Amino acid sequence: MTRGPIMNKPELLAPAGNLEKLKFAIQYGANAVYIGGQSLGLRANADNFSFAEMKEATDFAHHHGAKVFVATNIIAHNEDLHEVDQFMKNIEKAGIDAIIVADPALIERTKQAAPSVELHLSTQQSTTSWPSVQFWKEEGVSRVVLAREVSLQEIREIKKHVDIEIETFIHGAMCIAYSGRCVLSNHFTARDSNRGGCSQSCRWQYDMFSELQEWERNDTPFTMSSKDLCMIEHLPELIDAGVDSFKIEGRMKSIHYVATVTNQYRRAIDAYCANPDQYVFKKEWLEEISKAAHRSMTTGFFYGTPDEKDLLYIEREDFPAFDFAGLVLDYDEEKQIVTLQQRNKISIGDTVEFFGPTMERFTWKVEQMWNEKDETINTAPHAMMTVKMKLERPVKANDMMRKQK
Ligand code: SF4
Structure with missing residues (x-):
């Protein structure tokens, strides 16, 4: 049925x-x-x-x-x-x-x-x-x-x-x-x-010793974390x-x-x-x-x-991968320019990815950027600074942009 x-x-x-x-x-x-x-x-x-x-x-x-x-x-x-x-x-x-x-x-x-x-x-x-x-x-x-x-x-x-x-x-x-x-x-x-x-003590890195106080491992520290x-x-x-x-x-x-x-x-x-x-x-x-x-x-x-x-046991497996790079504040459809609040450094030539609650994610190569005064910039290094960027695909306020590390 x-x-x-x-x-x-x-x-x-x-x-x-x-x-x-x-x-x-x-x-x-x-x-x-x-x-x-x-x-x-x-x-x-x-x-x-x-x-x-x-x-x-x-x-x-x-x-x-x-x-x-x-x-x-x-x-x-x-x-x-x-x-x-x-x-x-x-x-x-x-x-x-x-x-x-x-x-x-x-x-x-x-x-x-x-x-x-x-x-x-x-x-x-x-x-x-x-x-x-x-x-x-x-x-x-x-x-x-x-x-x-x-x-x-x-x-x-x-x-x-x-x-x-x-x-x-x-x-x-x-x-x-x-x-x-x-x-x-x-x-x-x-x-x-x-x-x-x-203090998440289970995630700390420990050295292991045998009952005879011999060091069991000297290469990778041990962690108890799941x-x-x-x-x-x-x-x-x-x-x-x-x-x-x-x-x-x-x-x-x-x-x-x-x-x-x-x-x-x-x-x-x-x-x-x-x-x-x-x-x-x-x-x-x-x-x-x-x-x-x-x-x-x-x-x-x-x-x-x-x-x-x-369990993680002997490794801390910190991977990814992507940094949260910017939050979309606005998108000008006519000019195809997105206004972002910077959350991590962005530079010309970076490949970034846009995603949002209802959209399908897409990647984009950063080719043109401006600061708040509309001056051309090559990089946006300051946290929370307002950045404008040429973007030919529409996005909405509160969509996000991430960048591969
Ligand atoms: S197991 Fe780890 S995370 Fe949980 S309470 Fe103990 S120290 Fe904290």
Whole structure:
């Protein structure tokens, strides 16, 4: 029997480290974004949002039919709980759609202080079974973000047993521990990974010694890091398993990364849901992601326990590849001139690539450029400077230009 289009598409949930990233994530296809407030979140080093910025974020998102969630997923100590009630009230006032929360104390306090805000249980709670999901449902959460260590088969079983929204990570960095169960950073740098301070100690380079203190390797340092998760080739199985929300990791990542990755998942989800029987995975979706991603990729725990192929172990595989070179501000169709905000050095002779949320990417050789005063220039070296460039193919504001390194 042939299947028609899938009407109930899963949500695509993107990270937004600041307002600019939030706007790009939504314009490039996210149905929802998650942000951090100025306390109670796990990314102390991200820009994080004031309450006024949260209000601007929800106004923009709701206008575009998208939602905003706030990550308040620390494991709280007594001192962290002093201002929770006011914090949650302010979140509610800013129009935030849901908070992502791990600590039972925060769940209880939020229910009292901000009853209209939905509660999403964070992956920090390491939920891996349907009875646990059932437990949290009874506690009043409307969605569970499963542990990254859950397999595809386990997701199917969870969806079969419990009627609740299920969210899974589909892309981005992985912890080498159950998220929230790691204190490497606390020990090595006195920064609490469960209170927003993770120093990513698992990604450092280590020398290895045997029990006899002999140096095991003197050529390549050892790292404990996992490859990054990437499930774009496996979306049909995740959609068919009933996952309600697909989450991309990376609130610290650039707008180039967020826009690129979000948009490729948008294209893949839309293509599958429009016609599941005729769906064909396009390898250019993965190629595009590789232009912004910085590590090798893995399917994590979805198909079983990862082995040595899924870990970086002895190499740091920083590759790509492309630099975000410019943001399109305007395009003059008559004169065929694009105005750009420079994000990385551009010079005459460079081969660049334009891409956007709805256009098909194309490459272009830079032959003529001008500065803001319309003076001819050979290179645009200054970050954020305005550059004009001859471009014979039309682009739109907020399309992007990248350059191969
Ligand atoms: S040190 Fe690594 S494994 Fe530990 S919390 Fe940080 S990212 Fe996760």
